[in-house]
Amino acid sequence: MLCHIFCFAVLTEMVLAKAPSLEVVKESVAFNLPTSESDVTIQWPDSTLSMQDVAKFQTTTDSVLQKATADITKTQSSIQSMNSSLMSLDASLNNSESRADTLNGTLISLARRVLAAEDSCTTASQLDMKLDALFDRLQANLSASASRLQSPTVYESCQQVLQFHPSAASAIYWIRFQAGEAAHPIKCIFDDGVAWTLASRIDSQGTQWHVTDNSHAGEGNQWESTSTFGNVSASEGDYKSAAYSQCAAASARVYWNGLLAAETVPFGQEGCTAFSTSPTPLAFRFQSLEFRCESATLKPPATCANACQKKPLDYAATDGLFNGSHVLFQAGEVASRDPTNNDRVYLSGNLRTIHQPAGLGVYCAGLCSNAPGTANVGSAGQDGVIPPLGRHVYEIYVKCSSPSPPTYHSCQEVLDVNPAAPSGLYTIKYSGTSPRTVFCRMEGLLGWALAARITATGTQWQVSDTSHAGSSNNWENSAVFGQPDVVTEDYKSYAYTSAPMSRLRVEYRGVEVAETTDFGAYGCHAFAPTRVSLMRRFQEVAFRCKAESFDVSPPPECSNFCRILPKTYGPDPIGIIGSSEYLLFQSGEMANFNPTNNDRTYLVGSVKTNIHAPGGMGAFCAGSGCTKNSGTANLGKMVVDGVEPVDVDGAYYELYVA
Secondary structure: OOOHHHHHHHHHHHHHHHHHHHHHHHHHHHOOOOOOHHHHEEOOOEOOOOHHHHHHHHHHHHHHHHHHHHHHHHHHHHHHHHHHHHHHHHHHHHHHHHHHHHHHHHHHHHHHHHHHHOOOOOOOHHHHHHHHHHHHHHHHHHHHHHHHHOOEEOOOOHHHHHHHHHOOOOOEEEEEEOOOOEEEEEEEEEEEEEEEEEEEEOOOOOOOOOOOOOOOOOOEEEEOOOOOOOOOOOOOOOEEOOHHHOOOOOEEEEEEEOOOEEEEOOOOOOOOOOOOOOOHHHHHHHOOEEEEEEEEOOOOOOOOEEEEEEOOOOOOOOOOOOOOOOEEEEEEEEOOOOOOOEEEEEEOOOOOEEOOEEEEEEEEEEEEOOOOOEEEEOOOOOOOEEEOOOOOOOEEEEEOOOOOEEOOOOOHHHHHHHHOOOEEEEEEOOOOOOOOOEEEEEEEEEEEEEEEHHHHHHHHOOOOOOOOOOOOOOOOOOOOOOOOOOOOOEEEEEHHHHHHEEEEEEEEOOOEEEOOOOOOOOOOOOOOOOOOOOOHHHOOOOOOOOOOOOOOOOOOOOHOEEOOOOOOOOOOOOOOOOOOOEEHHHEEOOOOOOOEEEEEEEEEEEOOOOOOOOOEEEEEEEOOOOOOEEEEEEEEEOOOOOOEEEOOOOOOOEEEEO
8 A cells, every 4th residue: 555655655655746847838838839920931042932832831830739638738747636536545545543543553552451350461362382393393203103003113232222221121122233334133031230142042953163174264064154144033053143243342251041051251351361352242252263273182271172161050961061260262184194084163162172073063084983074063972973852952152342432522412322221321422512511301202411510509600790601600601510429419511512502491309390492482482593602691791780680580681581482390399490480591680780799690590589689500609799699609599689608508500401
C-alpha cells in the first residue's frame, strides 16, 4: 500500500511539472502564427513564402495544438481525481493511526498481563518452537539409539570389555584388535581381573593343525600363517581366530577339555627368555623360532626347545602333555641332525625325549620306527606319531598386552564409538592441543567432560576486583590445576580451556543440580551460538549491572543469564543453584558504577535477587561499601554487601561441558 501511495505521488509531481511546459508551447506557437493576409508574405534573404505554404503550416499547427489541449484537459482531470483519492487516503490514514494507537495500547496492556503471568517468558509461539526443537532432538536421539541397537558394540580387546564392564561374563564379544581392521567375534574369558582371548582350538580329531617337514614358516603351516578358520561358538573342531595373528600376546594359557593345563610366565621375562620382550601375536612368535635341538633328550629348561616356564598354579588338567614345569615351543630336531627322520612338535610340555613327538602339531618322517606322519595331537611314542585314544580338545588363550589408550576428540566421541562406555578417564585431544586425560561423565546419549571443581575450602577460584579478563583470574585464563579424582581439591582441566561446548551441567557432590539450554539459543542468547570453550564463554561477557537491585523474573539481562532445562534435579543444600530458573554468568556491578564497592559473582543461580549479594561461585566484595565481610571466596553465601564463605564440610560443585 505504501508503495502505491509513493508511486502515485511521484506521478502527480511529474504531471504538474509537465503542464506548464505545454502552455508555454501553446503561447509560443500562437505568437508566431500569421493573423491576416497582410502578414502572409514573409521576406527571406533569398526567397518569398507563398500563401499555400502558410496555410499548410497553419493547418498542421492547429492539429498539434488541438491534441495538446486535449491532453492537458485529460491530465487536469486525472490530477483532480488523484487529489480526491489522496484526500480520502489521508483520512483513512488518520483513522488507521487512531486505530493503531488503540491497538498499541491494547497490546501493551496484554503484554503486561503476559509478563505478570506465572511463565512470563514463554508465549504460546515460543513454547511451540521449543517443543518442536525438543521433538526434533528426541527424534535424532531415537534414531541414533536405534542405529546403535542394530549394531553390536565393538571393543578394542577383551581387556577393554572388562574395563567397561567389571562384572562382565566370559562370552563372545566383537573385537577390533587394530585400527582400520575388521571386527571379529572373539571368545573372552575373565579370571581374577585378567582377560584372556581365545586364539586357537586344536581338536585331536581334526586336521587343520597338521604339519609337514618342509612347511615350516610357510603359508601352508597353520601354526605360522595369518589365516583364520573354524567356528568360535563351537566347543569342538579346529579353530583359529584373528587374535592368533592380531593380538599382541604377552603370555599364554593352554586348556585341555575345558580345564587349565598350563599358563606361562610373561614372554621375554625371566623363565621365558627365548622370546622377545615386546608383545607379539602367536603367528609371529612361531615364525621367529626354529627347530634347533641336537641332544637326544630334552631336560627342563630345554633351551633348544624354546622353553617358557609355567606359573606355579593349581592346575586341574592331567592330560599328560603339559604336566611338566615348562611349555615348549617348536621342540624338535634341527634339520641337519638326523637325515633319516625328523621328530618335531609345535607345542608341548617338557616331560619327553626328542624322539617322542608328543604334543600339539606333531610330525615324524623318515625312518620312524612306529607310525610316520603328522597329527593335530600326538601322545608319547618312540619315533612315531600316535594319536591319543578318545577326543581331546585343546584351546590356547593369550593375554593381549594393553594397547596404548585410544585417543578421542571429545567425551561425546567416546560414547559414539562405544555406547556402553562407562564414566571414567579417557585420553582426549581437543583441536590445537596435545592429548590429555579428561574425566568423562556418560549420561544417556551425552558425554560430558569435567571442566572444573570449585570446593568450599579451596582458593583457586577466588578473584579480585582487578582480575576480570586478567591472567591472574582462573575463571578466564588458560591455567590448569588439580586432579580429576581428588574431590577435596580445586580442579581445572583442559576441557575448561579447550573443549568446544554448547551446554553446561552443574553437579553438587556428584548429583546434577542444573543443566542449561544450548548457548546462543532461546533462553541463553547472551552468548554466541558458536561452540567455544567455557573459558571463552566467561571472556566474552562482562559485569554490567547498574541497577541498585533486581528481580530475576523476568531474568536480568545485565547478568548474562542462561535458562536451566526444566527437569528433576538433585538437592542443593548450599543454595547457590537451588530451584533457580536461570544460571547467571558474571552477575555484578560494572566497573566504576559504585566507587565504594563492587559486588560480583562469576556463577550463581537466579536465586540471587539483589545486586549487592555477591553469593555464588567466585564471589567478591571490596571497598568501604562492604558493610559485612570484604574479600573473596570460592563459594559465597547469599548475604548483602559482603562475602561470607560457605563453611559446609566437603561442599563442592563441579562444572561439566558438552
